[in-house]
Amino acid sequence: MNDNQKIQYIEKIYQKLSKNLKSCTLCPRNCQINRLNNELGYCGQGKKIKIYSSFLHFGEEPPISGKRGSGTIFFSGCSLRCAYCQNYKFSQQPKGEVVEEEDLARIMVDLAKNNAENINLVTPAHFLPQILKALKISWEKGLKLPIVYNGSGYEQKETVEALEPIIDSWLIDFKYISSETAKNYSNSPRYPHLVKNTLSYLYKQKNGQNKLNKGQIPPIIIRHLILPGHIDETRRILTWIKKNTPQAWISVMSQYQPYFKAKEFAKINRTLNLKEYNQIKKLVEVLGLRGWLQEFKPQENLAGVHFKKGKREL
Numbered sequence: 001m002n003d004n005q006k007i008q009y010i011e012k013i014y015q016k017l018s019k020n021l022k023s024c025t026l027c028p029r030n031c032q033i034n035r036l037n038n039e040l041g042y043c044g045q046g047k048k049i050k051i052y053s054s055f056l057h058f059g060e061e062p063p064i065s066g067k068r069g070s071g072t073i074f075f076s077g078c079s080l081r082c083a084y085c086q087n088y089k090f091s092q093q094p095k096g097e098v099v100e101e102e103d104l105a106r107i108m109v110d111l112a113k114n115n116a117e118n119i120n121l122v123t124p125a126h127f128l129p130q131i132l133k134a135l136k137i138s139w140e141k142g143l144k145l146p147i148v149y150n151g152s153g154y155e156q157k158e159t160v161e162a163l164e165p166i167i168d169s170w171l172i173d174f175k176y177i178s179s180e181t182a183k184n185y186s187n188s189p190r191y192p193h194l195v196k197n198t199l200s201y202l203y204k205q206k207n208g209q210n211k212l213n214k215g216q217i218p219p220i221i222i223r224h225l226i227l228p229g230h231i232d233e234t235r236r237i238l239t240w241i242k243k244n245t246p247q248a249w250i251s252v253m254s255q256y257q258p259y260f261k262a263k264e265f266a267k268i269n270r271t272l273n274l275k276e277y278n279q280i281k282k283l284v285e286v287l288g289l290r291g292w293l294q295e296f297k298p299q300e301n302l303a304g305v306h307f308k309k310g311k312r313e314l
């Protein structure tokens with residue numbers, strides 16, 4: 001798509017998705033509340049965009065941060081709300097600043113002026129119509145940066161399909177593969193089914209584009225945070241990736257900290273231990289997956305912020 005076609009396309013999907021706000025089904029929670037009247041659903045967010053922070057992020061995966069930093073925008077609220085959320089301060093507590101679409105567009109343009117490598121939208125699902133409007137404004141102002149969709153994996157199929165043509169890189173979490181674990185920690189037994197469908201669809205769409213030239217960003221990066229006491233979950237996830245999306249890039253993270261409500265679950269109320277880490281490291285090598293694995297530094301308080309230092313290419 002050329003720039004004009006992209007602007008026309010985004011207007012079309014904005015019109016379609018913005019209708020959702022009246023009876024919100026933007027994510028699989030399907031709350032069907034009227035966010036235009038500021039009713040709050042599971043994500044805790046109403047009509048207006050709320051942003052916790054925007055900055056040049058040097059701690060994302062190497063091709064996302066690049067040399068100049070990823071133009072990262074952290075949105076407040078989340079529709080998944082994991083018990084151990086590593087970003088709970090703004091995803092589950094009412095922190096952040098309410099902004100208009102024009103303000104968000106200005107933030108994007110400012111990130112570009114500050115030499116950002118890309119625009120990195122973190123957990124955007126519950127604000128998608130507003131974000132699309134802001135993106136359209138910023139594109140009309142000449143923004144040309146690649147767009148990174150940095151999501152939890154808890155996405156609506158129709159939304160992913162609508163966005164696919166305008167997203168340059170899908171950075172998608174794969175948190176759980178068993179419904180029981182997904183129910184325990186994120187109150188979403190359907191999560192594994194949804195994330196597998198999303199990744200399979202994206203992989204099919206982006207098939208053949210996984211060889212990177214210098215400076216390019218991967219079309220799909222699958223991120224997985226290893227949970228302590230759940231090594232078999234990680235084993236099954238990595239095995240699924242090997243079988244179903246073998247050329248996707250992976251990012252395996254070991255930085256888990258027992259934040260937020262983790263203390264209510266004995267199994268995850270600690271950091272990862274070295275034995276668990278080594279098991280996963282070995283598995284990643286045996287499977288021959290490509291991407292990045294964080295080094296074993298669970299004591300560092302880096303969760304959700306910086307993890308570049310701990311990453312190495314597989």
Ligand code: SF4
Pocket residue numbers: 024025026027028029030031032033040041042043044045078079125126
């Ligand atoms: S985006 Fe929020 S209000 Fe809408 S369906 Fe999801 S959780 Fe509910």
